[in-house]
Amino acid sequence: MQAEFHHFHSSFSFDLEMGGVLPSVQLAYETMGKLNAQKDNVVWICHAFTGSHEVSDWWQGLVGSGKLFNPENHFIVCCNILGSHYGSTGPLSTNPLTGQPYYHTFPNVTIRDVVNSFELLRKDLGIDRIKTCIGGSLGGQQALEWSIIQPDLIENLILIATNAVHSPWGIAFNESQRMSIEVDPTWKESQPKAGIEGMKAARATALISYRNYETYQITQARQENTTGESLRAISYQRYQGEKLAGRFNAYSYYILSKMMDSQDVGRNRGGVIKALKSVKSKTLVIGIKSDALFPIVEQEYLAKHIPGASFQVIDSLYGHDGFLIESGLMTKAIRLWQKLLRLEVNPMADFFKELEIRHISYAS
Ligand SMILES: CC(=O)SCCNC(=O)CCNC(=O)[C@H](O)C(C)(C)COP(=O)(O)OP(=O)(O)OC[C@H]1O[C@@H](n2cnc3c(N)ncnc32)[C@H](O)[C@@H]1OP(=O)(O)O
């Protein structure tokens, strides 16, 4: 079944959490399958940092005919997030008030703003209930936030390699990447490629956090009797920067890294634990053992405080990026959870008693 691409447009001004305003909003989104008569087959997939709404492309292992999310049974929706590069309102869009691209004037957008923009699209599509909402990393931050903003909307929530509050470690990585962009002399300019060399360096730094020591040992092993520029890890870092520069812009990179930093589900809600306790969705949390950026202690924390949540760990050579790559393991984990839900079994209670000490130290 073919993916369909659409644009939603709202000509109303859209207020942002940090005080900015977008005079109008456009959202690019992909759908697969059809909304059924009962309107109970919606799967909403939230994409990550440099991803796009083209989930049929970047998550082929999970989405498609015969896959876990099958358009023959499900109505699958994935929406490009505000501030991104792929067709939703972002820094390269024209500001209708000035007739010029936003560039540096694009306002800060938080995870909550993204969820509020999804709400516009959801209502336009006539969706009253989401059967399953799933996301990894920045996408998981959106899915979690949505389940808190609208506690009766999402029946099943799947959070992968994500967190409730973005950590000082994660913020430090993001700030270091923004610093790389800022020192690019073209960053001050107002043109689509401003800061692009800085963004290449930022991506190379980010890659280190998306993978880990072991990944590089195996995929970029030193060859015997080589040194200098021919060391594999050197050309790999440079190639990855070039590759992203071919499909993204530095303004979006900057804005979306700040969006990731904004994640704190407890903000103005009486704290993180209170916010997590308000989640009513049946929840599966998946952590990746080798994730250096969103370490599994963050997913343990989610699963401990979201009522009735299940928790599964998968092993991957790819660290954090495993959520984009390990389709087989994620499918297995989700199918097992679906089976346990049918049997009404939650094997988590004893597990969390054992982890109590670690959670206390993480929360304090
Ligand atoms: C239009 C769009 O693509 S947007 C939607 C898709 N993108 C997203 O959703 C964003 C998230 N995706 C990603 O971050 C990545 O694509 C991932 C994590 C899924 C996979 O990462 P990849 O970069 O493909 O994997 P990996 O780290 O194995 O690198 C492979 C690439 O590096 C190259 N490479 C590997 N080692 C080296 C080296 N030593 N020197 C130079 N190049 C190298 C490979 O030739 C390969 O190049 P190619 O991508 O042009 O084929």
Ligand SMILES: N[C@@H](CCO)C(=O)O
């Ligand atoms: N590789 C991912 C990592 C962020 O989760 C991306 O570029 O979106």
